Each structure stands twice: as C-alpha cells, then as structure tokens.
Amino acid sequence: MSATYTLHGRTVNRVDENGAQYGYTYPAKKFGSAMEMLHWATHSGLIRTFNGSERRDPMSIYLGSDRDQHRGSGCVASMGTHAITNEDRDAMKRAQDRMRELHHYFTETEPQWRNTQVIHYADNSVVQEQVNKHGRRREITLTPPHGDVCF
Known part of the structure; x- marks a missing residue:
C-alpha cells in the first residue's frame, strides 16, 4: 500500500x-x-x-x-x-x-561497459576507452591534462 x-x-x-x-x-x-x-x-x-x-x-x-x-x-x-x-x-x-x-x-x-584501451596523451593526461554491449564507445578521463606541456 x-x-x-x-x-x-x-x-x-x-x-x-x-x-x-x-x-x-x-x-x-x-x-x-x-x-x-x-x-x-x-x-x-x-x-x-x-x-x-x-x-x-x-x-x-x-x-x-x-x-x-x-x-x-x-x-x-x-x-x-x-x-x-x-x-x-x-x-x-x-x-x-x-x-x-x-x-x-x-x-x-545495465550496458555492461568494458575497458578496451588506455590512451596516454602528450599533455600527461590518461584516458580509458570503453565500449558497451550495444557497441557504443565512451572515454573516461583518468588523469586530467597537467604539467609543462599544457602551458
């Protein structure tokens, strides 16, 4: 009730x-x-x-x-x-x-996101690429840009 x-x-x-x-x-x-x-x-x-x-x-x-x-x-x-x-x-x-x-x-x-690869950029940022069971992709920033390269 x-x-x-x-x-x-x-x-x-x-x-x-x-x-x-x-x-x-x-x-x-x-x-x-x-x-x-x-x-x-x-x-x-x-x-x-x-x-x-x-x-x-x-x-x-x-x-x-x-x-x-x-x-x-x-x-x-x-x-x-x-x-x-x-x-x-x-x-x-x-x-x-x-x-x-x-x-x-x-x-x-529910979409069951899976990690596919980790990308290390020159600005010292680190991005995790993911794909779900429907084939959609997304990127998660693990470490934001930082350091001397950003300036």
Missing part, C-alpha cells in the same frame, strides 16, 4: 480590477506517490535553484541530506503557492534517491 500526499494551498492577497484586496487560497494538490509529487513540484517551477532563476529536473535539485536538512528545507520552502511539510520533503528526497539509483543502473550497470 503506497501513501498519498497532499500539499495544502497557501493564502495570498490579491487585488481585483476595482482595487479591492481579497484573500485567495490555492487549491490543495493530491498525489498518489512521492515521485509524482516531486515531478509536479519541479516541472511546475515551484522548486527552483536558490536564486530562483531556472527550472531544474528532479534529479538535479538539492533536497538536503541527513546532515544538512536546513538547506534542503530552504529550497522547498520557497514554494510560493503550496505549503510543504518536512515529511513531504523527506518523501520527495527518498523518491529522488530512487530515481538516481535507477539512472545509474540504466547508464552504468
């Missing part, structure tokens, strides 16, 4: 066309899973970077860690239209961790 989540709407002051102020409460949002709540919060633009400048995908936002909960709480506390509890943030963090695990599995483990 999975839990359901509800983000309650916040009340804000608005001004109508006659200049009169009134309170408007955003409707509550219900979600069937924490993953659905995380997806909605990021794609609706409610969770952004700390300076609020850009939208983020669910894997790249910072929701905090066990040692650094205040920083992650500040990120989701900036949601202007809906109130979020620490339990909701923790559920989104667990969903985000699961999403990262799945991403790592499908990009690193």
